[in-house]
Amino acid sequence: MRLIINGEDLEVSKAETLQELLGELCVKPERVAVEVNLSIIKKSDYDSCRLKDGDRIEIVNFVGGGM
Amino acid sequence: MEDKLIIKGIEFKSRLWVGTGKYKDFEETRKAIEASGADVVTVAVRRVNIIDRKSENLFDYIDPKKYKILPNTAGCYNVDDALRYSRLAREAGISDMIKLEVIGDEKTLFPDVIGLLKATEILAKEGFLVFPYTNDDPIIAKKLVDAGAVAVMPLAAPIGSGLGIRNPYNIKIILETVKTPVIVDAGVGTASDVAVAMELGCDAVLLNTAIAGAKDPIAMASAMKHAVIAGRLAYKAGRIPKKLYAAASSPIEGML
Numbered sequence: 009m010r011l012i013i014n015g016e017d018l019e020v021s022k023a024e025t026l027q028e029l030l031g032e033l034c035v036k037p038e039r040v041a042v043e044v045n046l047s048i049i050k051k052s053d054y055d056s057c058r059l060k061d062g063d064r065i066e067i068v069n070f071v072g073g074g075m
Numbered sequence: 076m077e078d079k080l081i082i083k084g085i086e087f088k089s090r091l092w093v094g095t096g097k098y099k100d101f102e103e104t105r106k107a108i109e110a111s112g113a114d115v116v117t118v119a120v121r122r123v124n125i126i127d128r129k130s131e132n133l134f135d136y137i138d139p140k141k142y143k144i145l146p147n148t149a150g151c152y153n154v155d156d157a158l159r160y161s162r163l164a165r166e167a168g169i170s171d172m173i174k175l176e177v178i179g180d181e182k183t184l185f186p187d188v189i190g191l192l193k194a195t196e197i198l199a200k201e202g203f204l205v206f207p208y209t210n211d212d213p214i215i216a217k218k219l220v221d222a223g224a225v226a227v228m229p230l231a232a233p234i235g236s237g238l239g240i241r242n243p244y245n246i247k248i249i250l251e252t253v254k255t256p257v258i259v260d261a262g263v264g265t266a267s268d269v270a271v272a273m274e275l276g277c278d279a280v281l282l283n284t285a286i287a288g289a290k291d292p293i294a295m296a297s298a299m300k301h302a303v304i305a306g307r308l309a310y311k312a313g314r315i316p317k318k319l320y321a322a323a324s325s326p327i328e329g330m331l
Binding site for chain 1: 094095097098101104117118119120121122123125126128132133134144146147149162163164165166167168169174176184208234235260261281282283287
């Protein structure tokens with residue numbers, strides 16, 4: 009399955025759900041937020057969120073910054 | 076007597092709030108923030124590095140259990156982006172507070188107050204605790220509070236400029252105009268600028284570059300900590316009026 013994750017075109021072999029994708033990318037779900045095709049996915053829905061070819065995914069976290 | 080800053084039931088230990096950008100590394104960030112005594116730190120929302128997963132995370136150094144995390148919408152130039160970043164920040168699950176920035180242009184980084192007002196209204200209705208970064212304009216400050224902002228954050232001067240409070244009279248009018256706390260955000264350069272903000276009666280000061288860009292950020296963080304305390308004490312103590320001519324402080328009586 010081909011996904012666009014944080015602007016990168018990536019081929020994902022195993023993951024079928026968002027939960028599995030985060031696992032495959034070694035991203036801990038606690039401190040991130042995720043959008044799939046511009047919709048924010050609640051953490052409790054990661055497991056039930058099924059991904060499909062061409063989905064645009066944004067995974068963000070907090071970084072150092074002031075203003 | 077206790078003199079604590081409380082906003083919507085949240086008690087703040089320090090009146091100095093700090094940013095986490097522009098430091099040499101995370102270790103310096105950690106040390107400077109510790110020296111500043113701040114308990115609010117503002118952070119930006121950005122993409123996770125999915126290629127290099129070994130890169131360190133800010134929260135490995137700044138414990139969100141120890142500090143209150145104030146996510147910001149830095150870098151957002153329109154209402155839609157500011158809303159998107161705010162909602163993502165809340166979904167990350169650390170804070171309902173948002174330091175809302177809708178920036179007008181890259182050269183001045185002045186706020187687009189029309190966009191800011193729209194975004195404040197929408198986010199306040201969604202239950203966010205909105206802290207808008209705004210101009211030193213009392214009318215806009217009042218409109219932001221009417222739109223649901225829990226505090227207003229007027230700039231002292233352009234972000235990162237270090238010019239200090241350029242219009243203390245406007246800040247004073249804002250303080251008299253709005254009932255919410257007023258937190259000076261951006262533009263302070265050194266400890267005396269912070270003290271001036273606090274002496275005017277501001278409730279807190281948020282800064283980043285003035286510490287991170289100093290030659291010795293950790294020493295400057297400590298200076299800022301003391302400036303906030305000194306300025307607040309002076310405000311509470313009530314300064315003497317300014318006069319044009321001298322007034323001797325020794326008695327005339329008993330002179331030879």
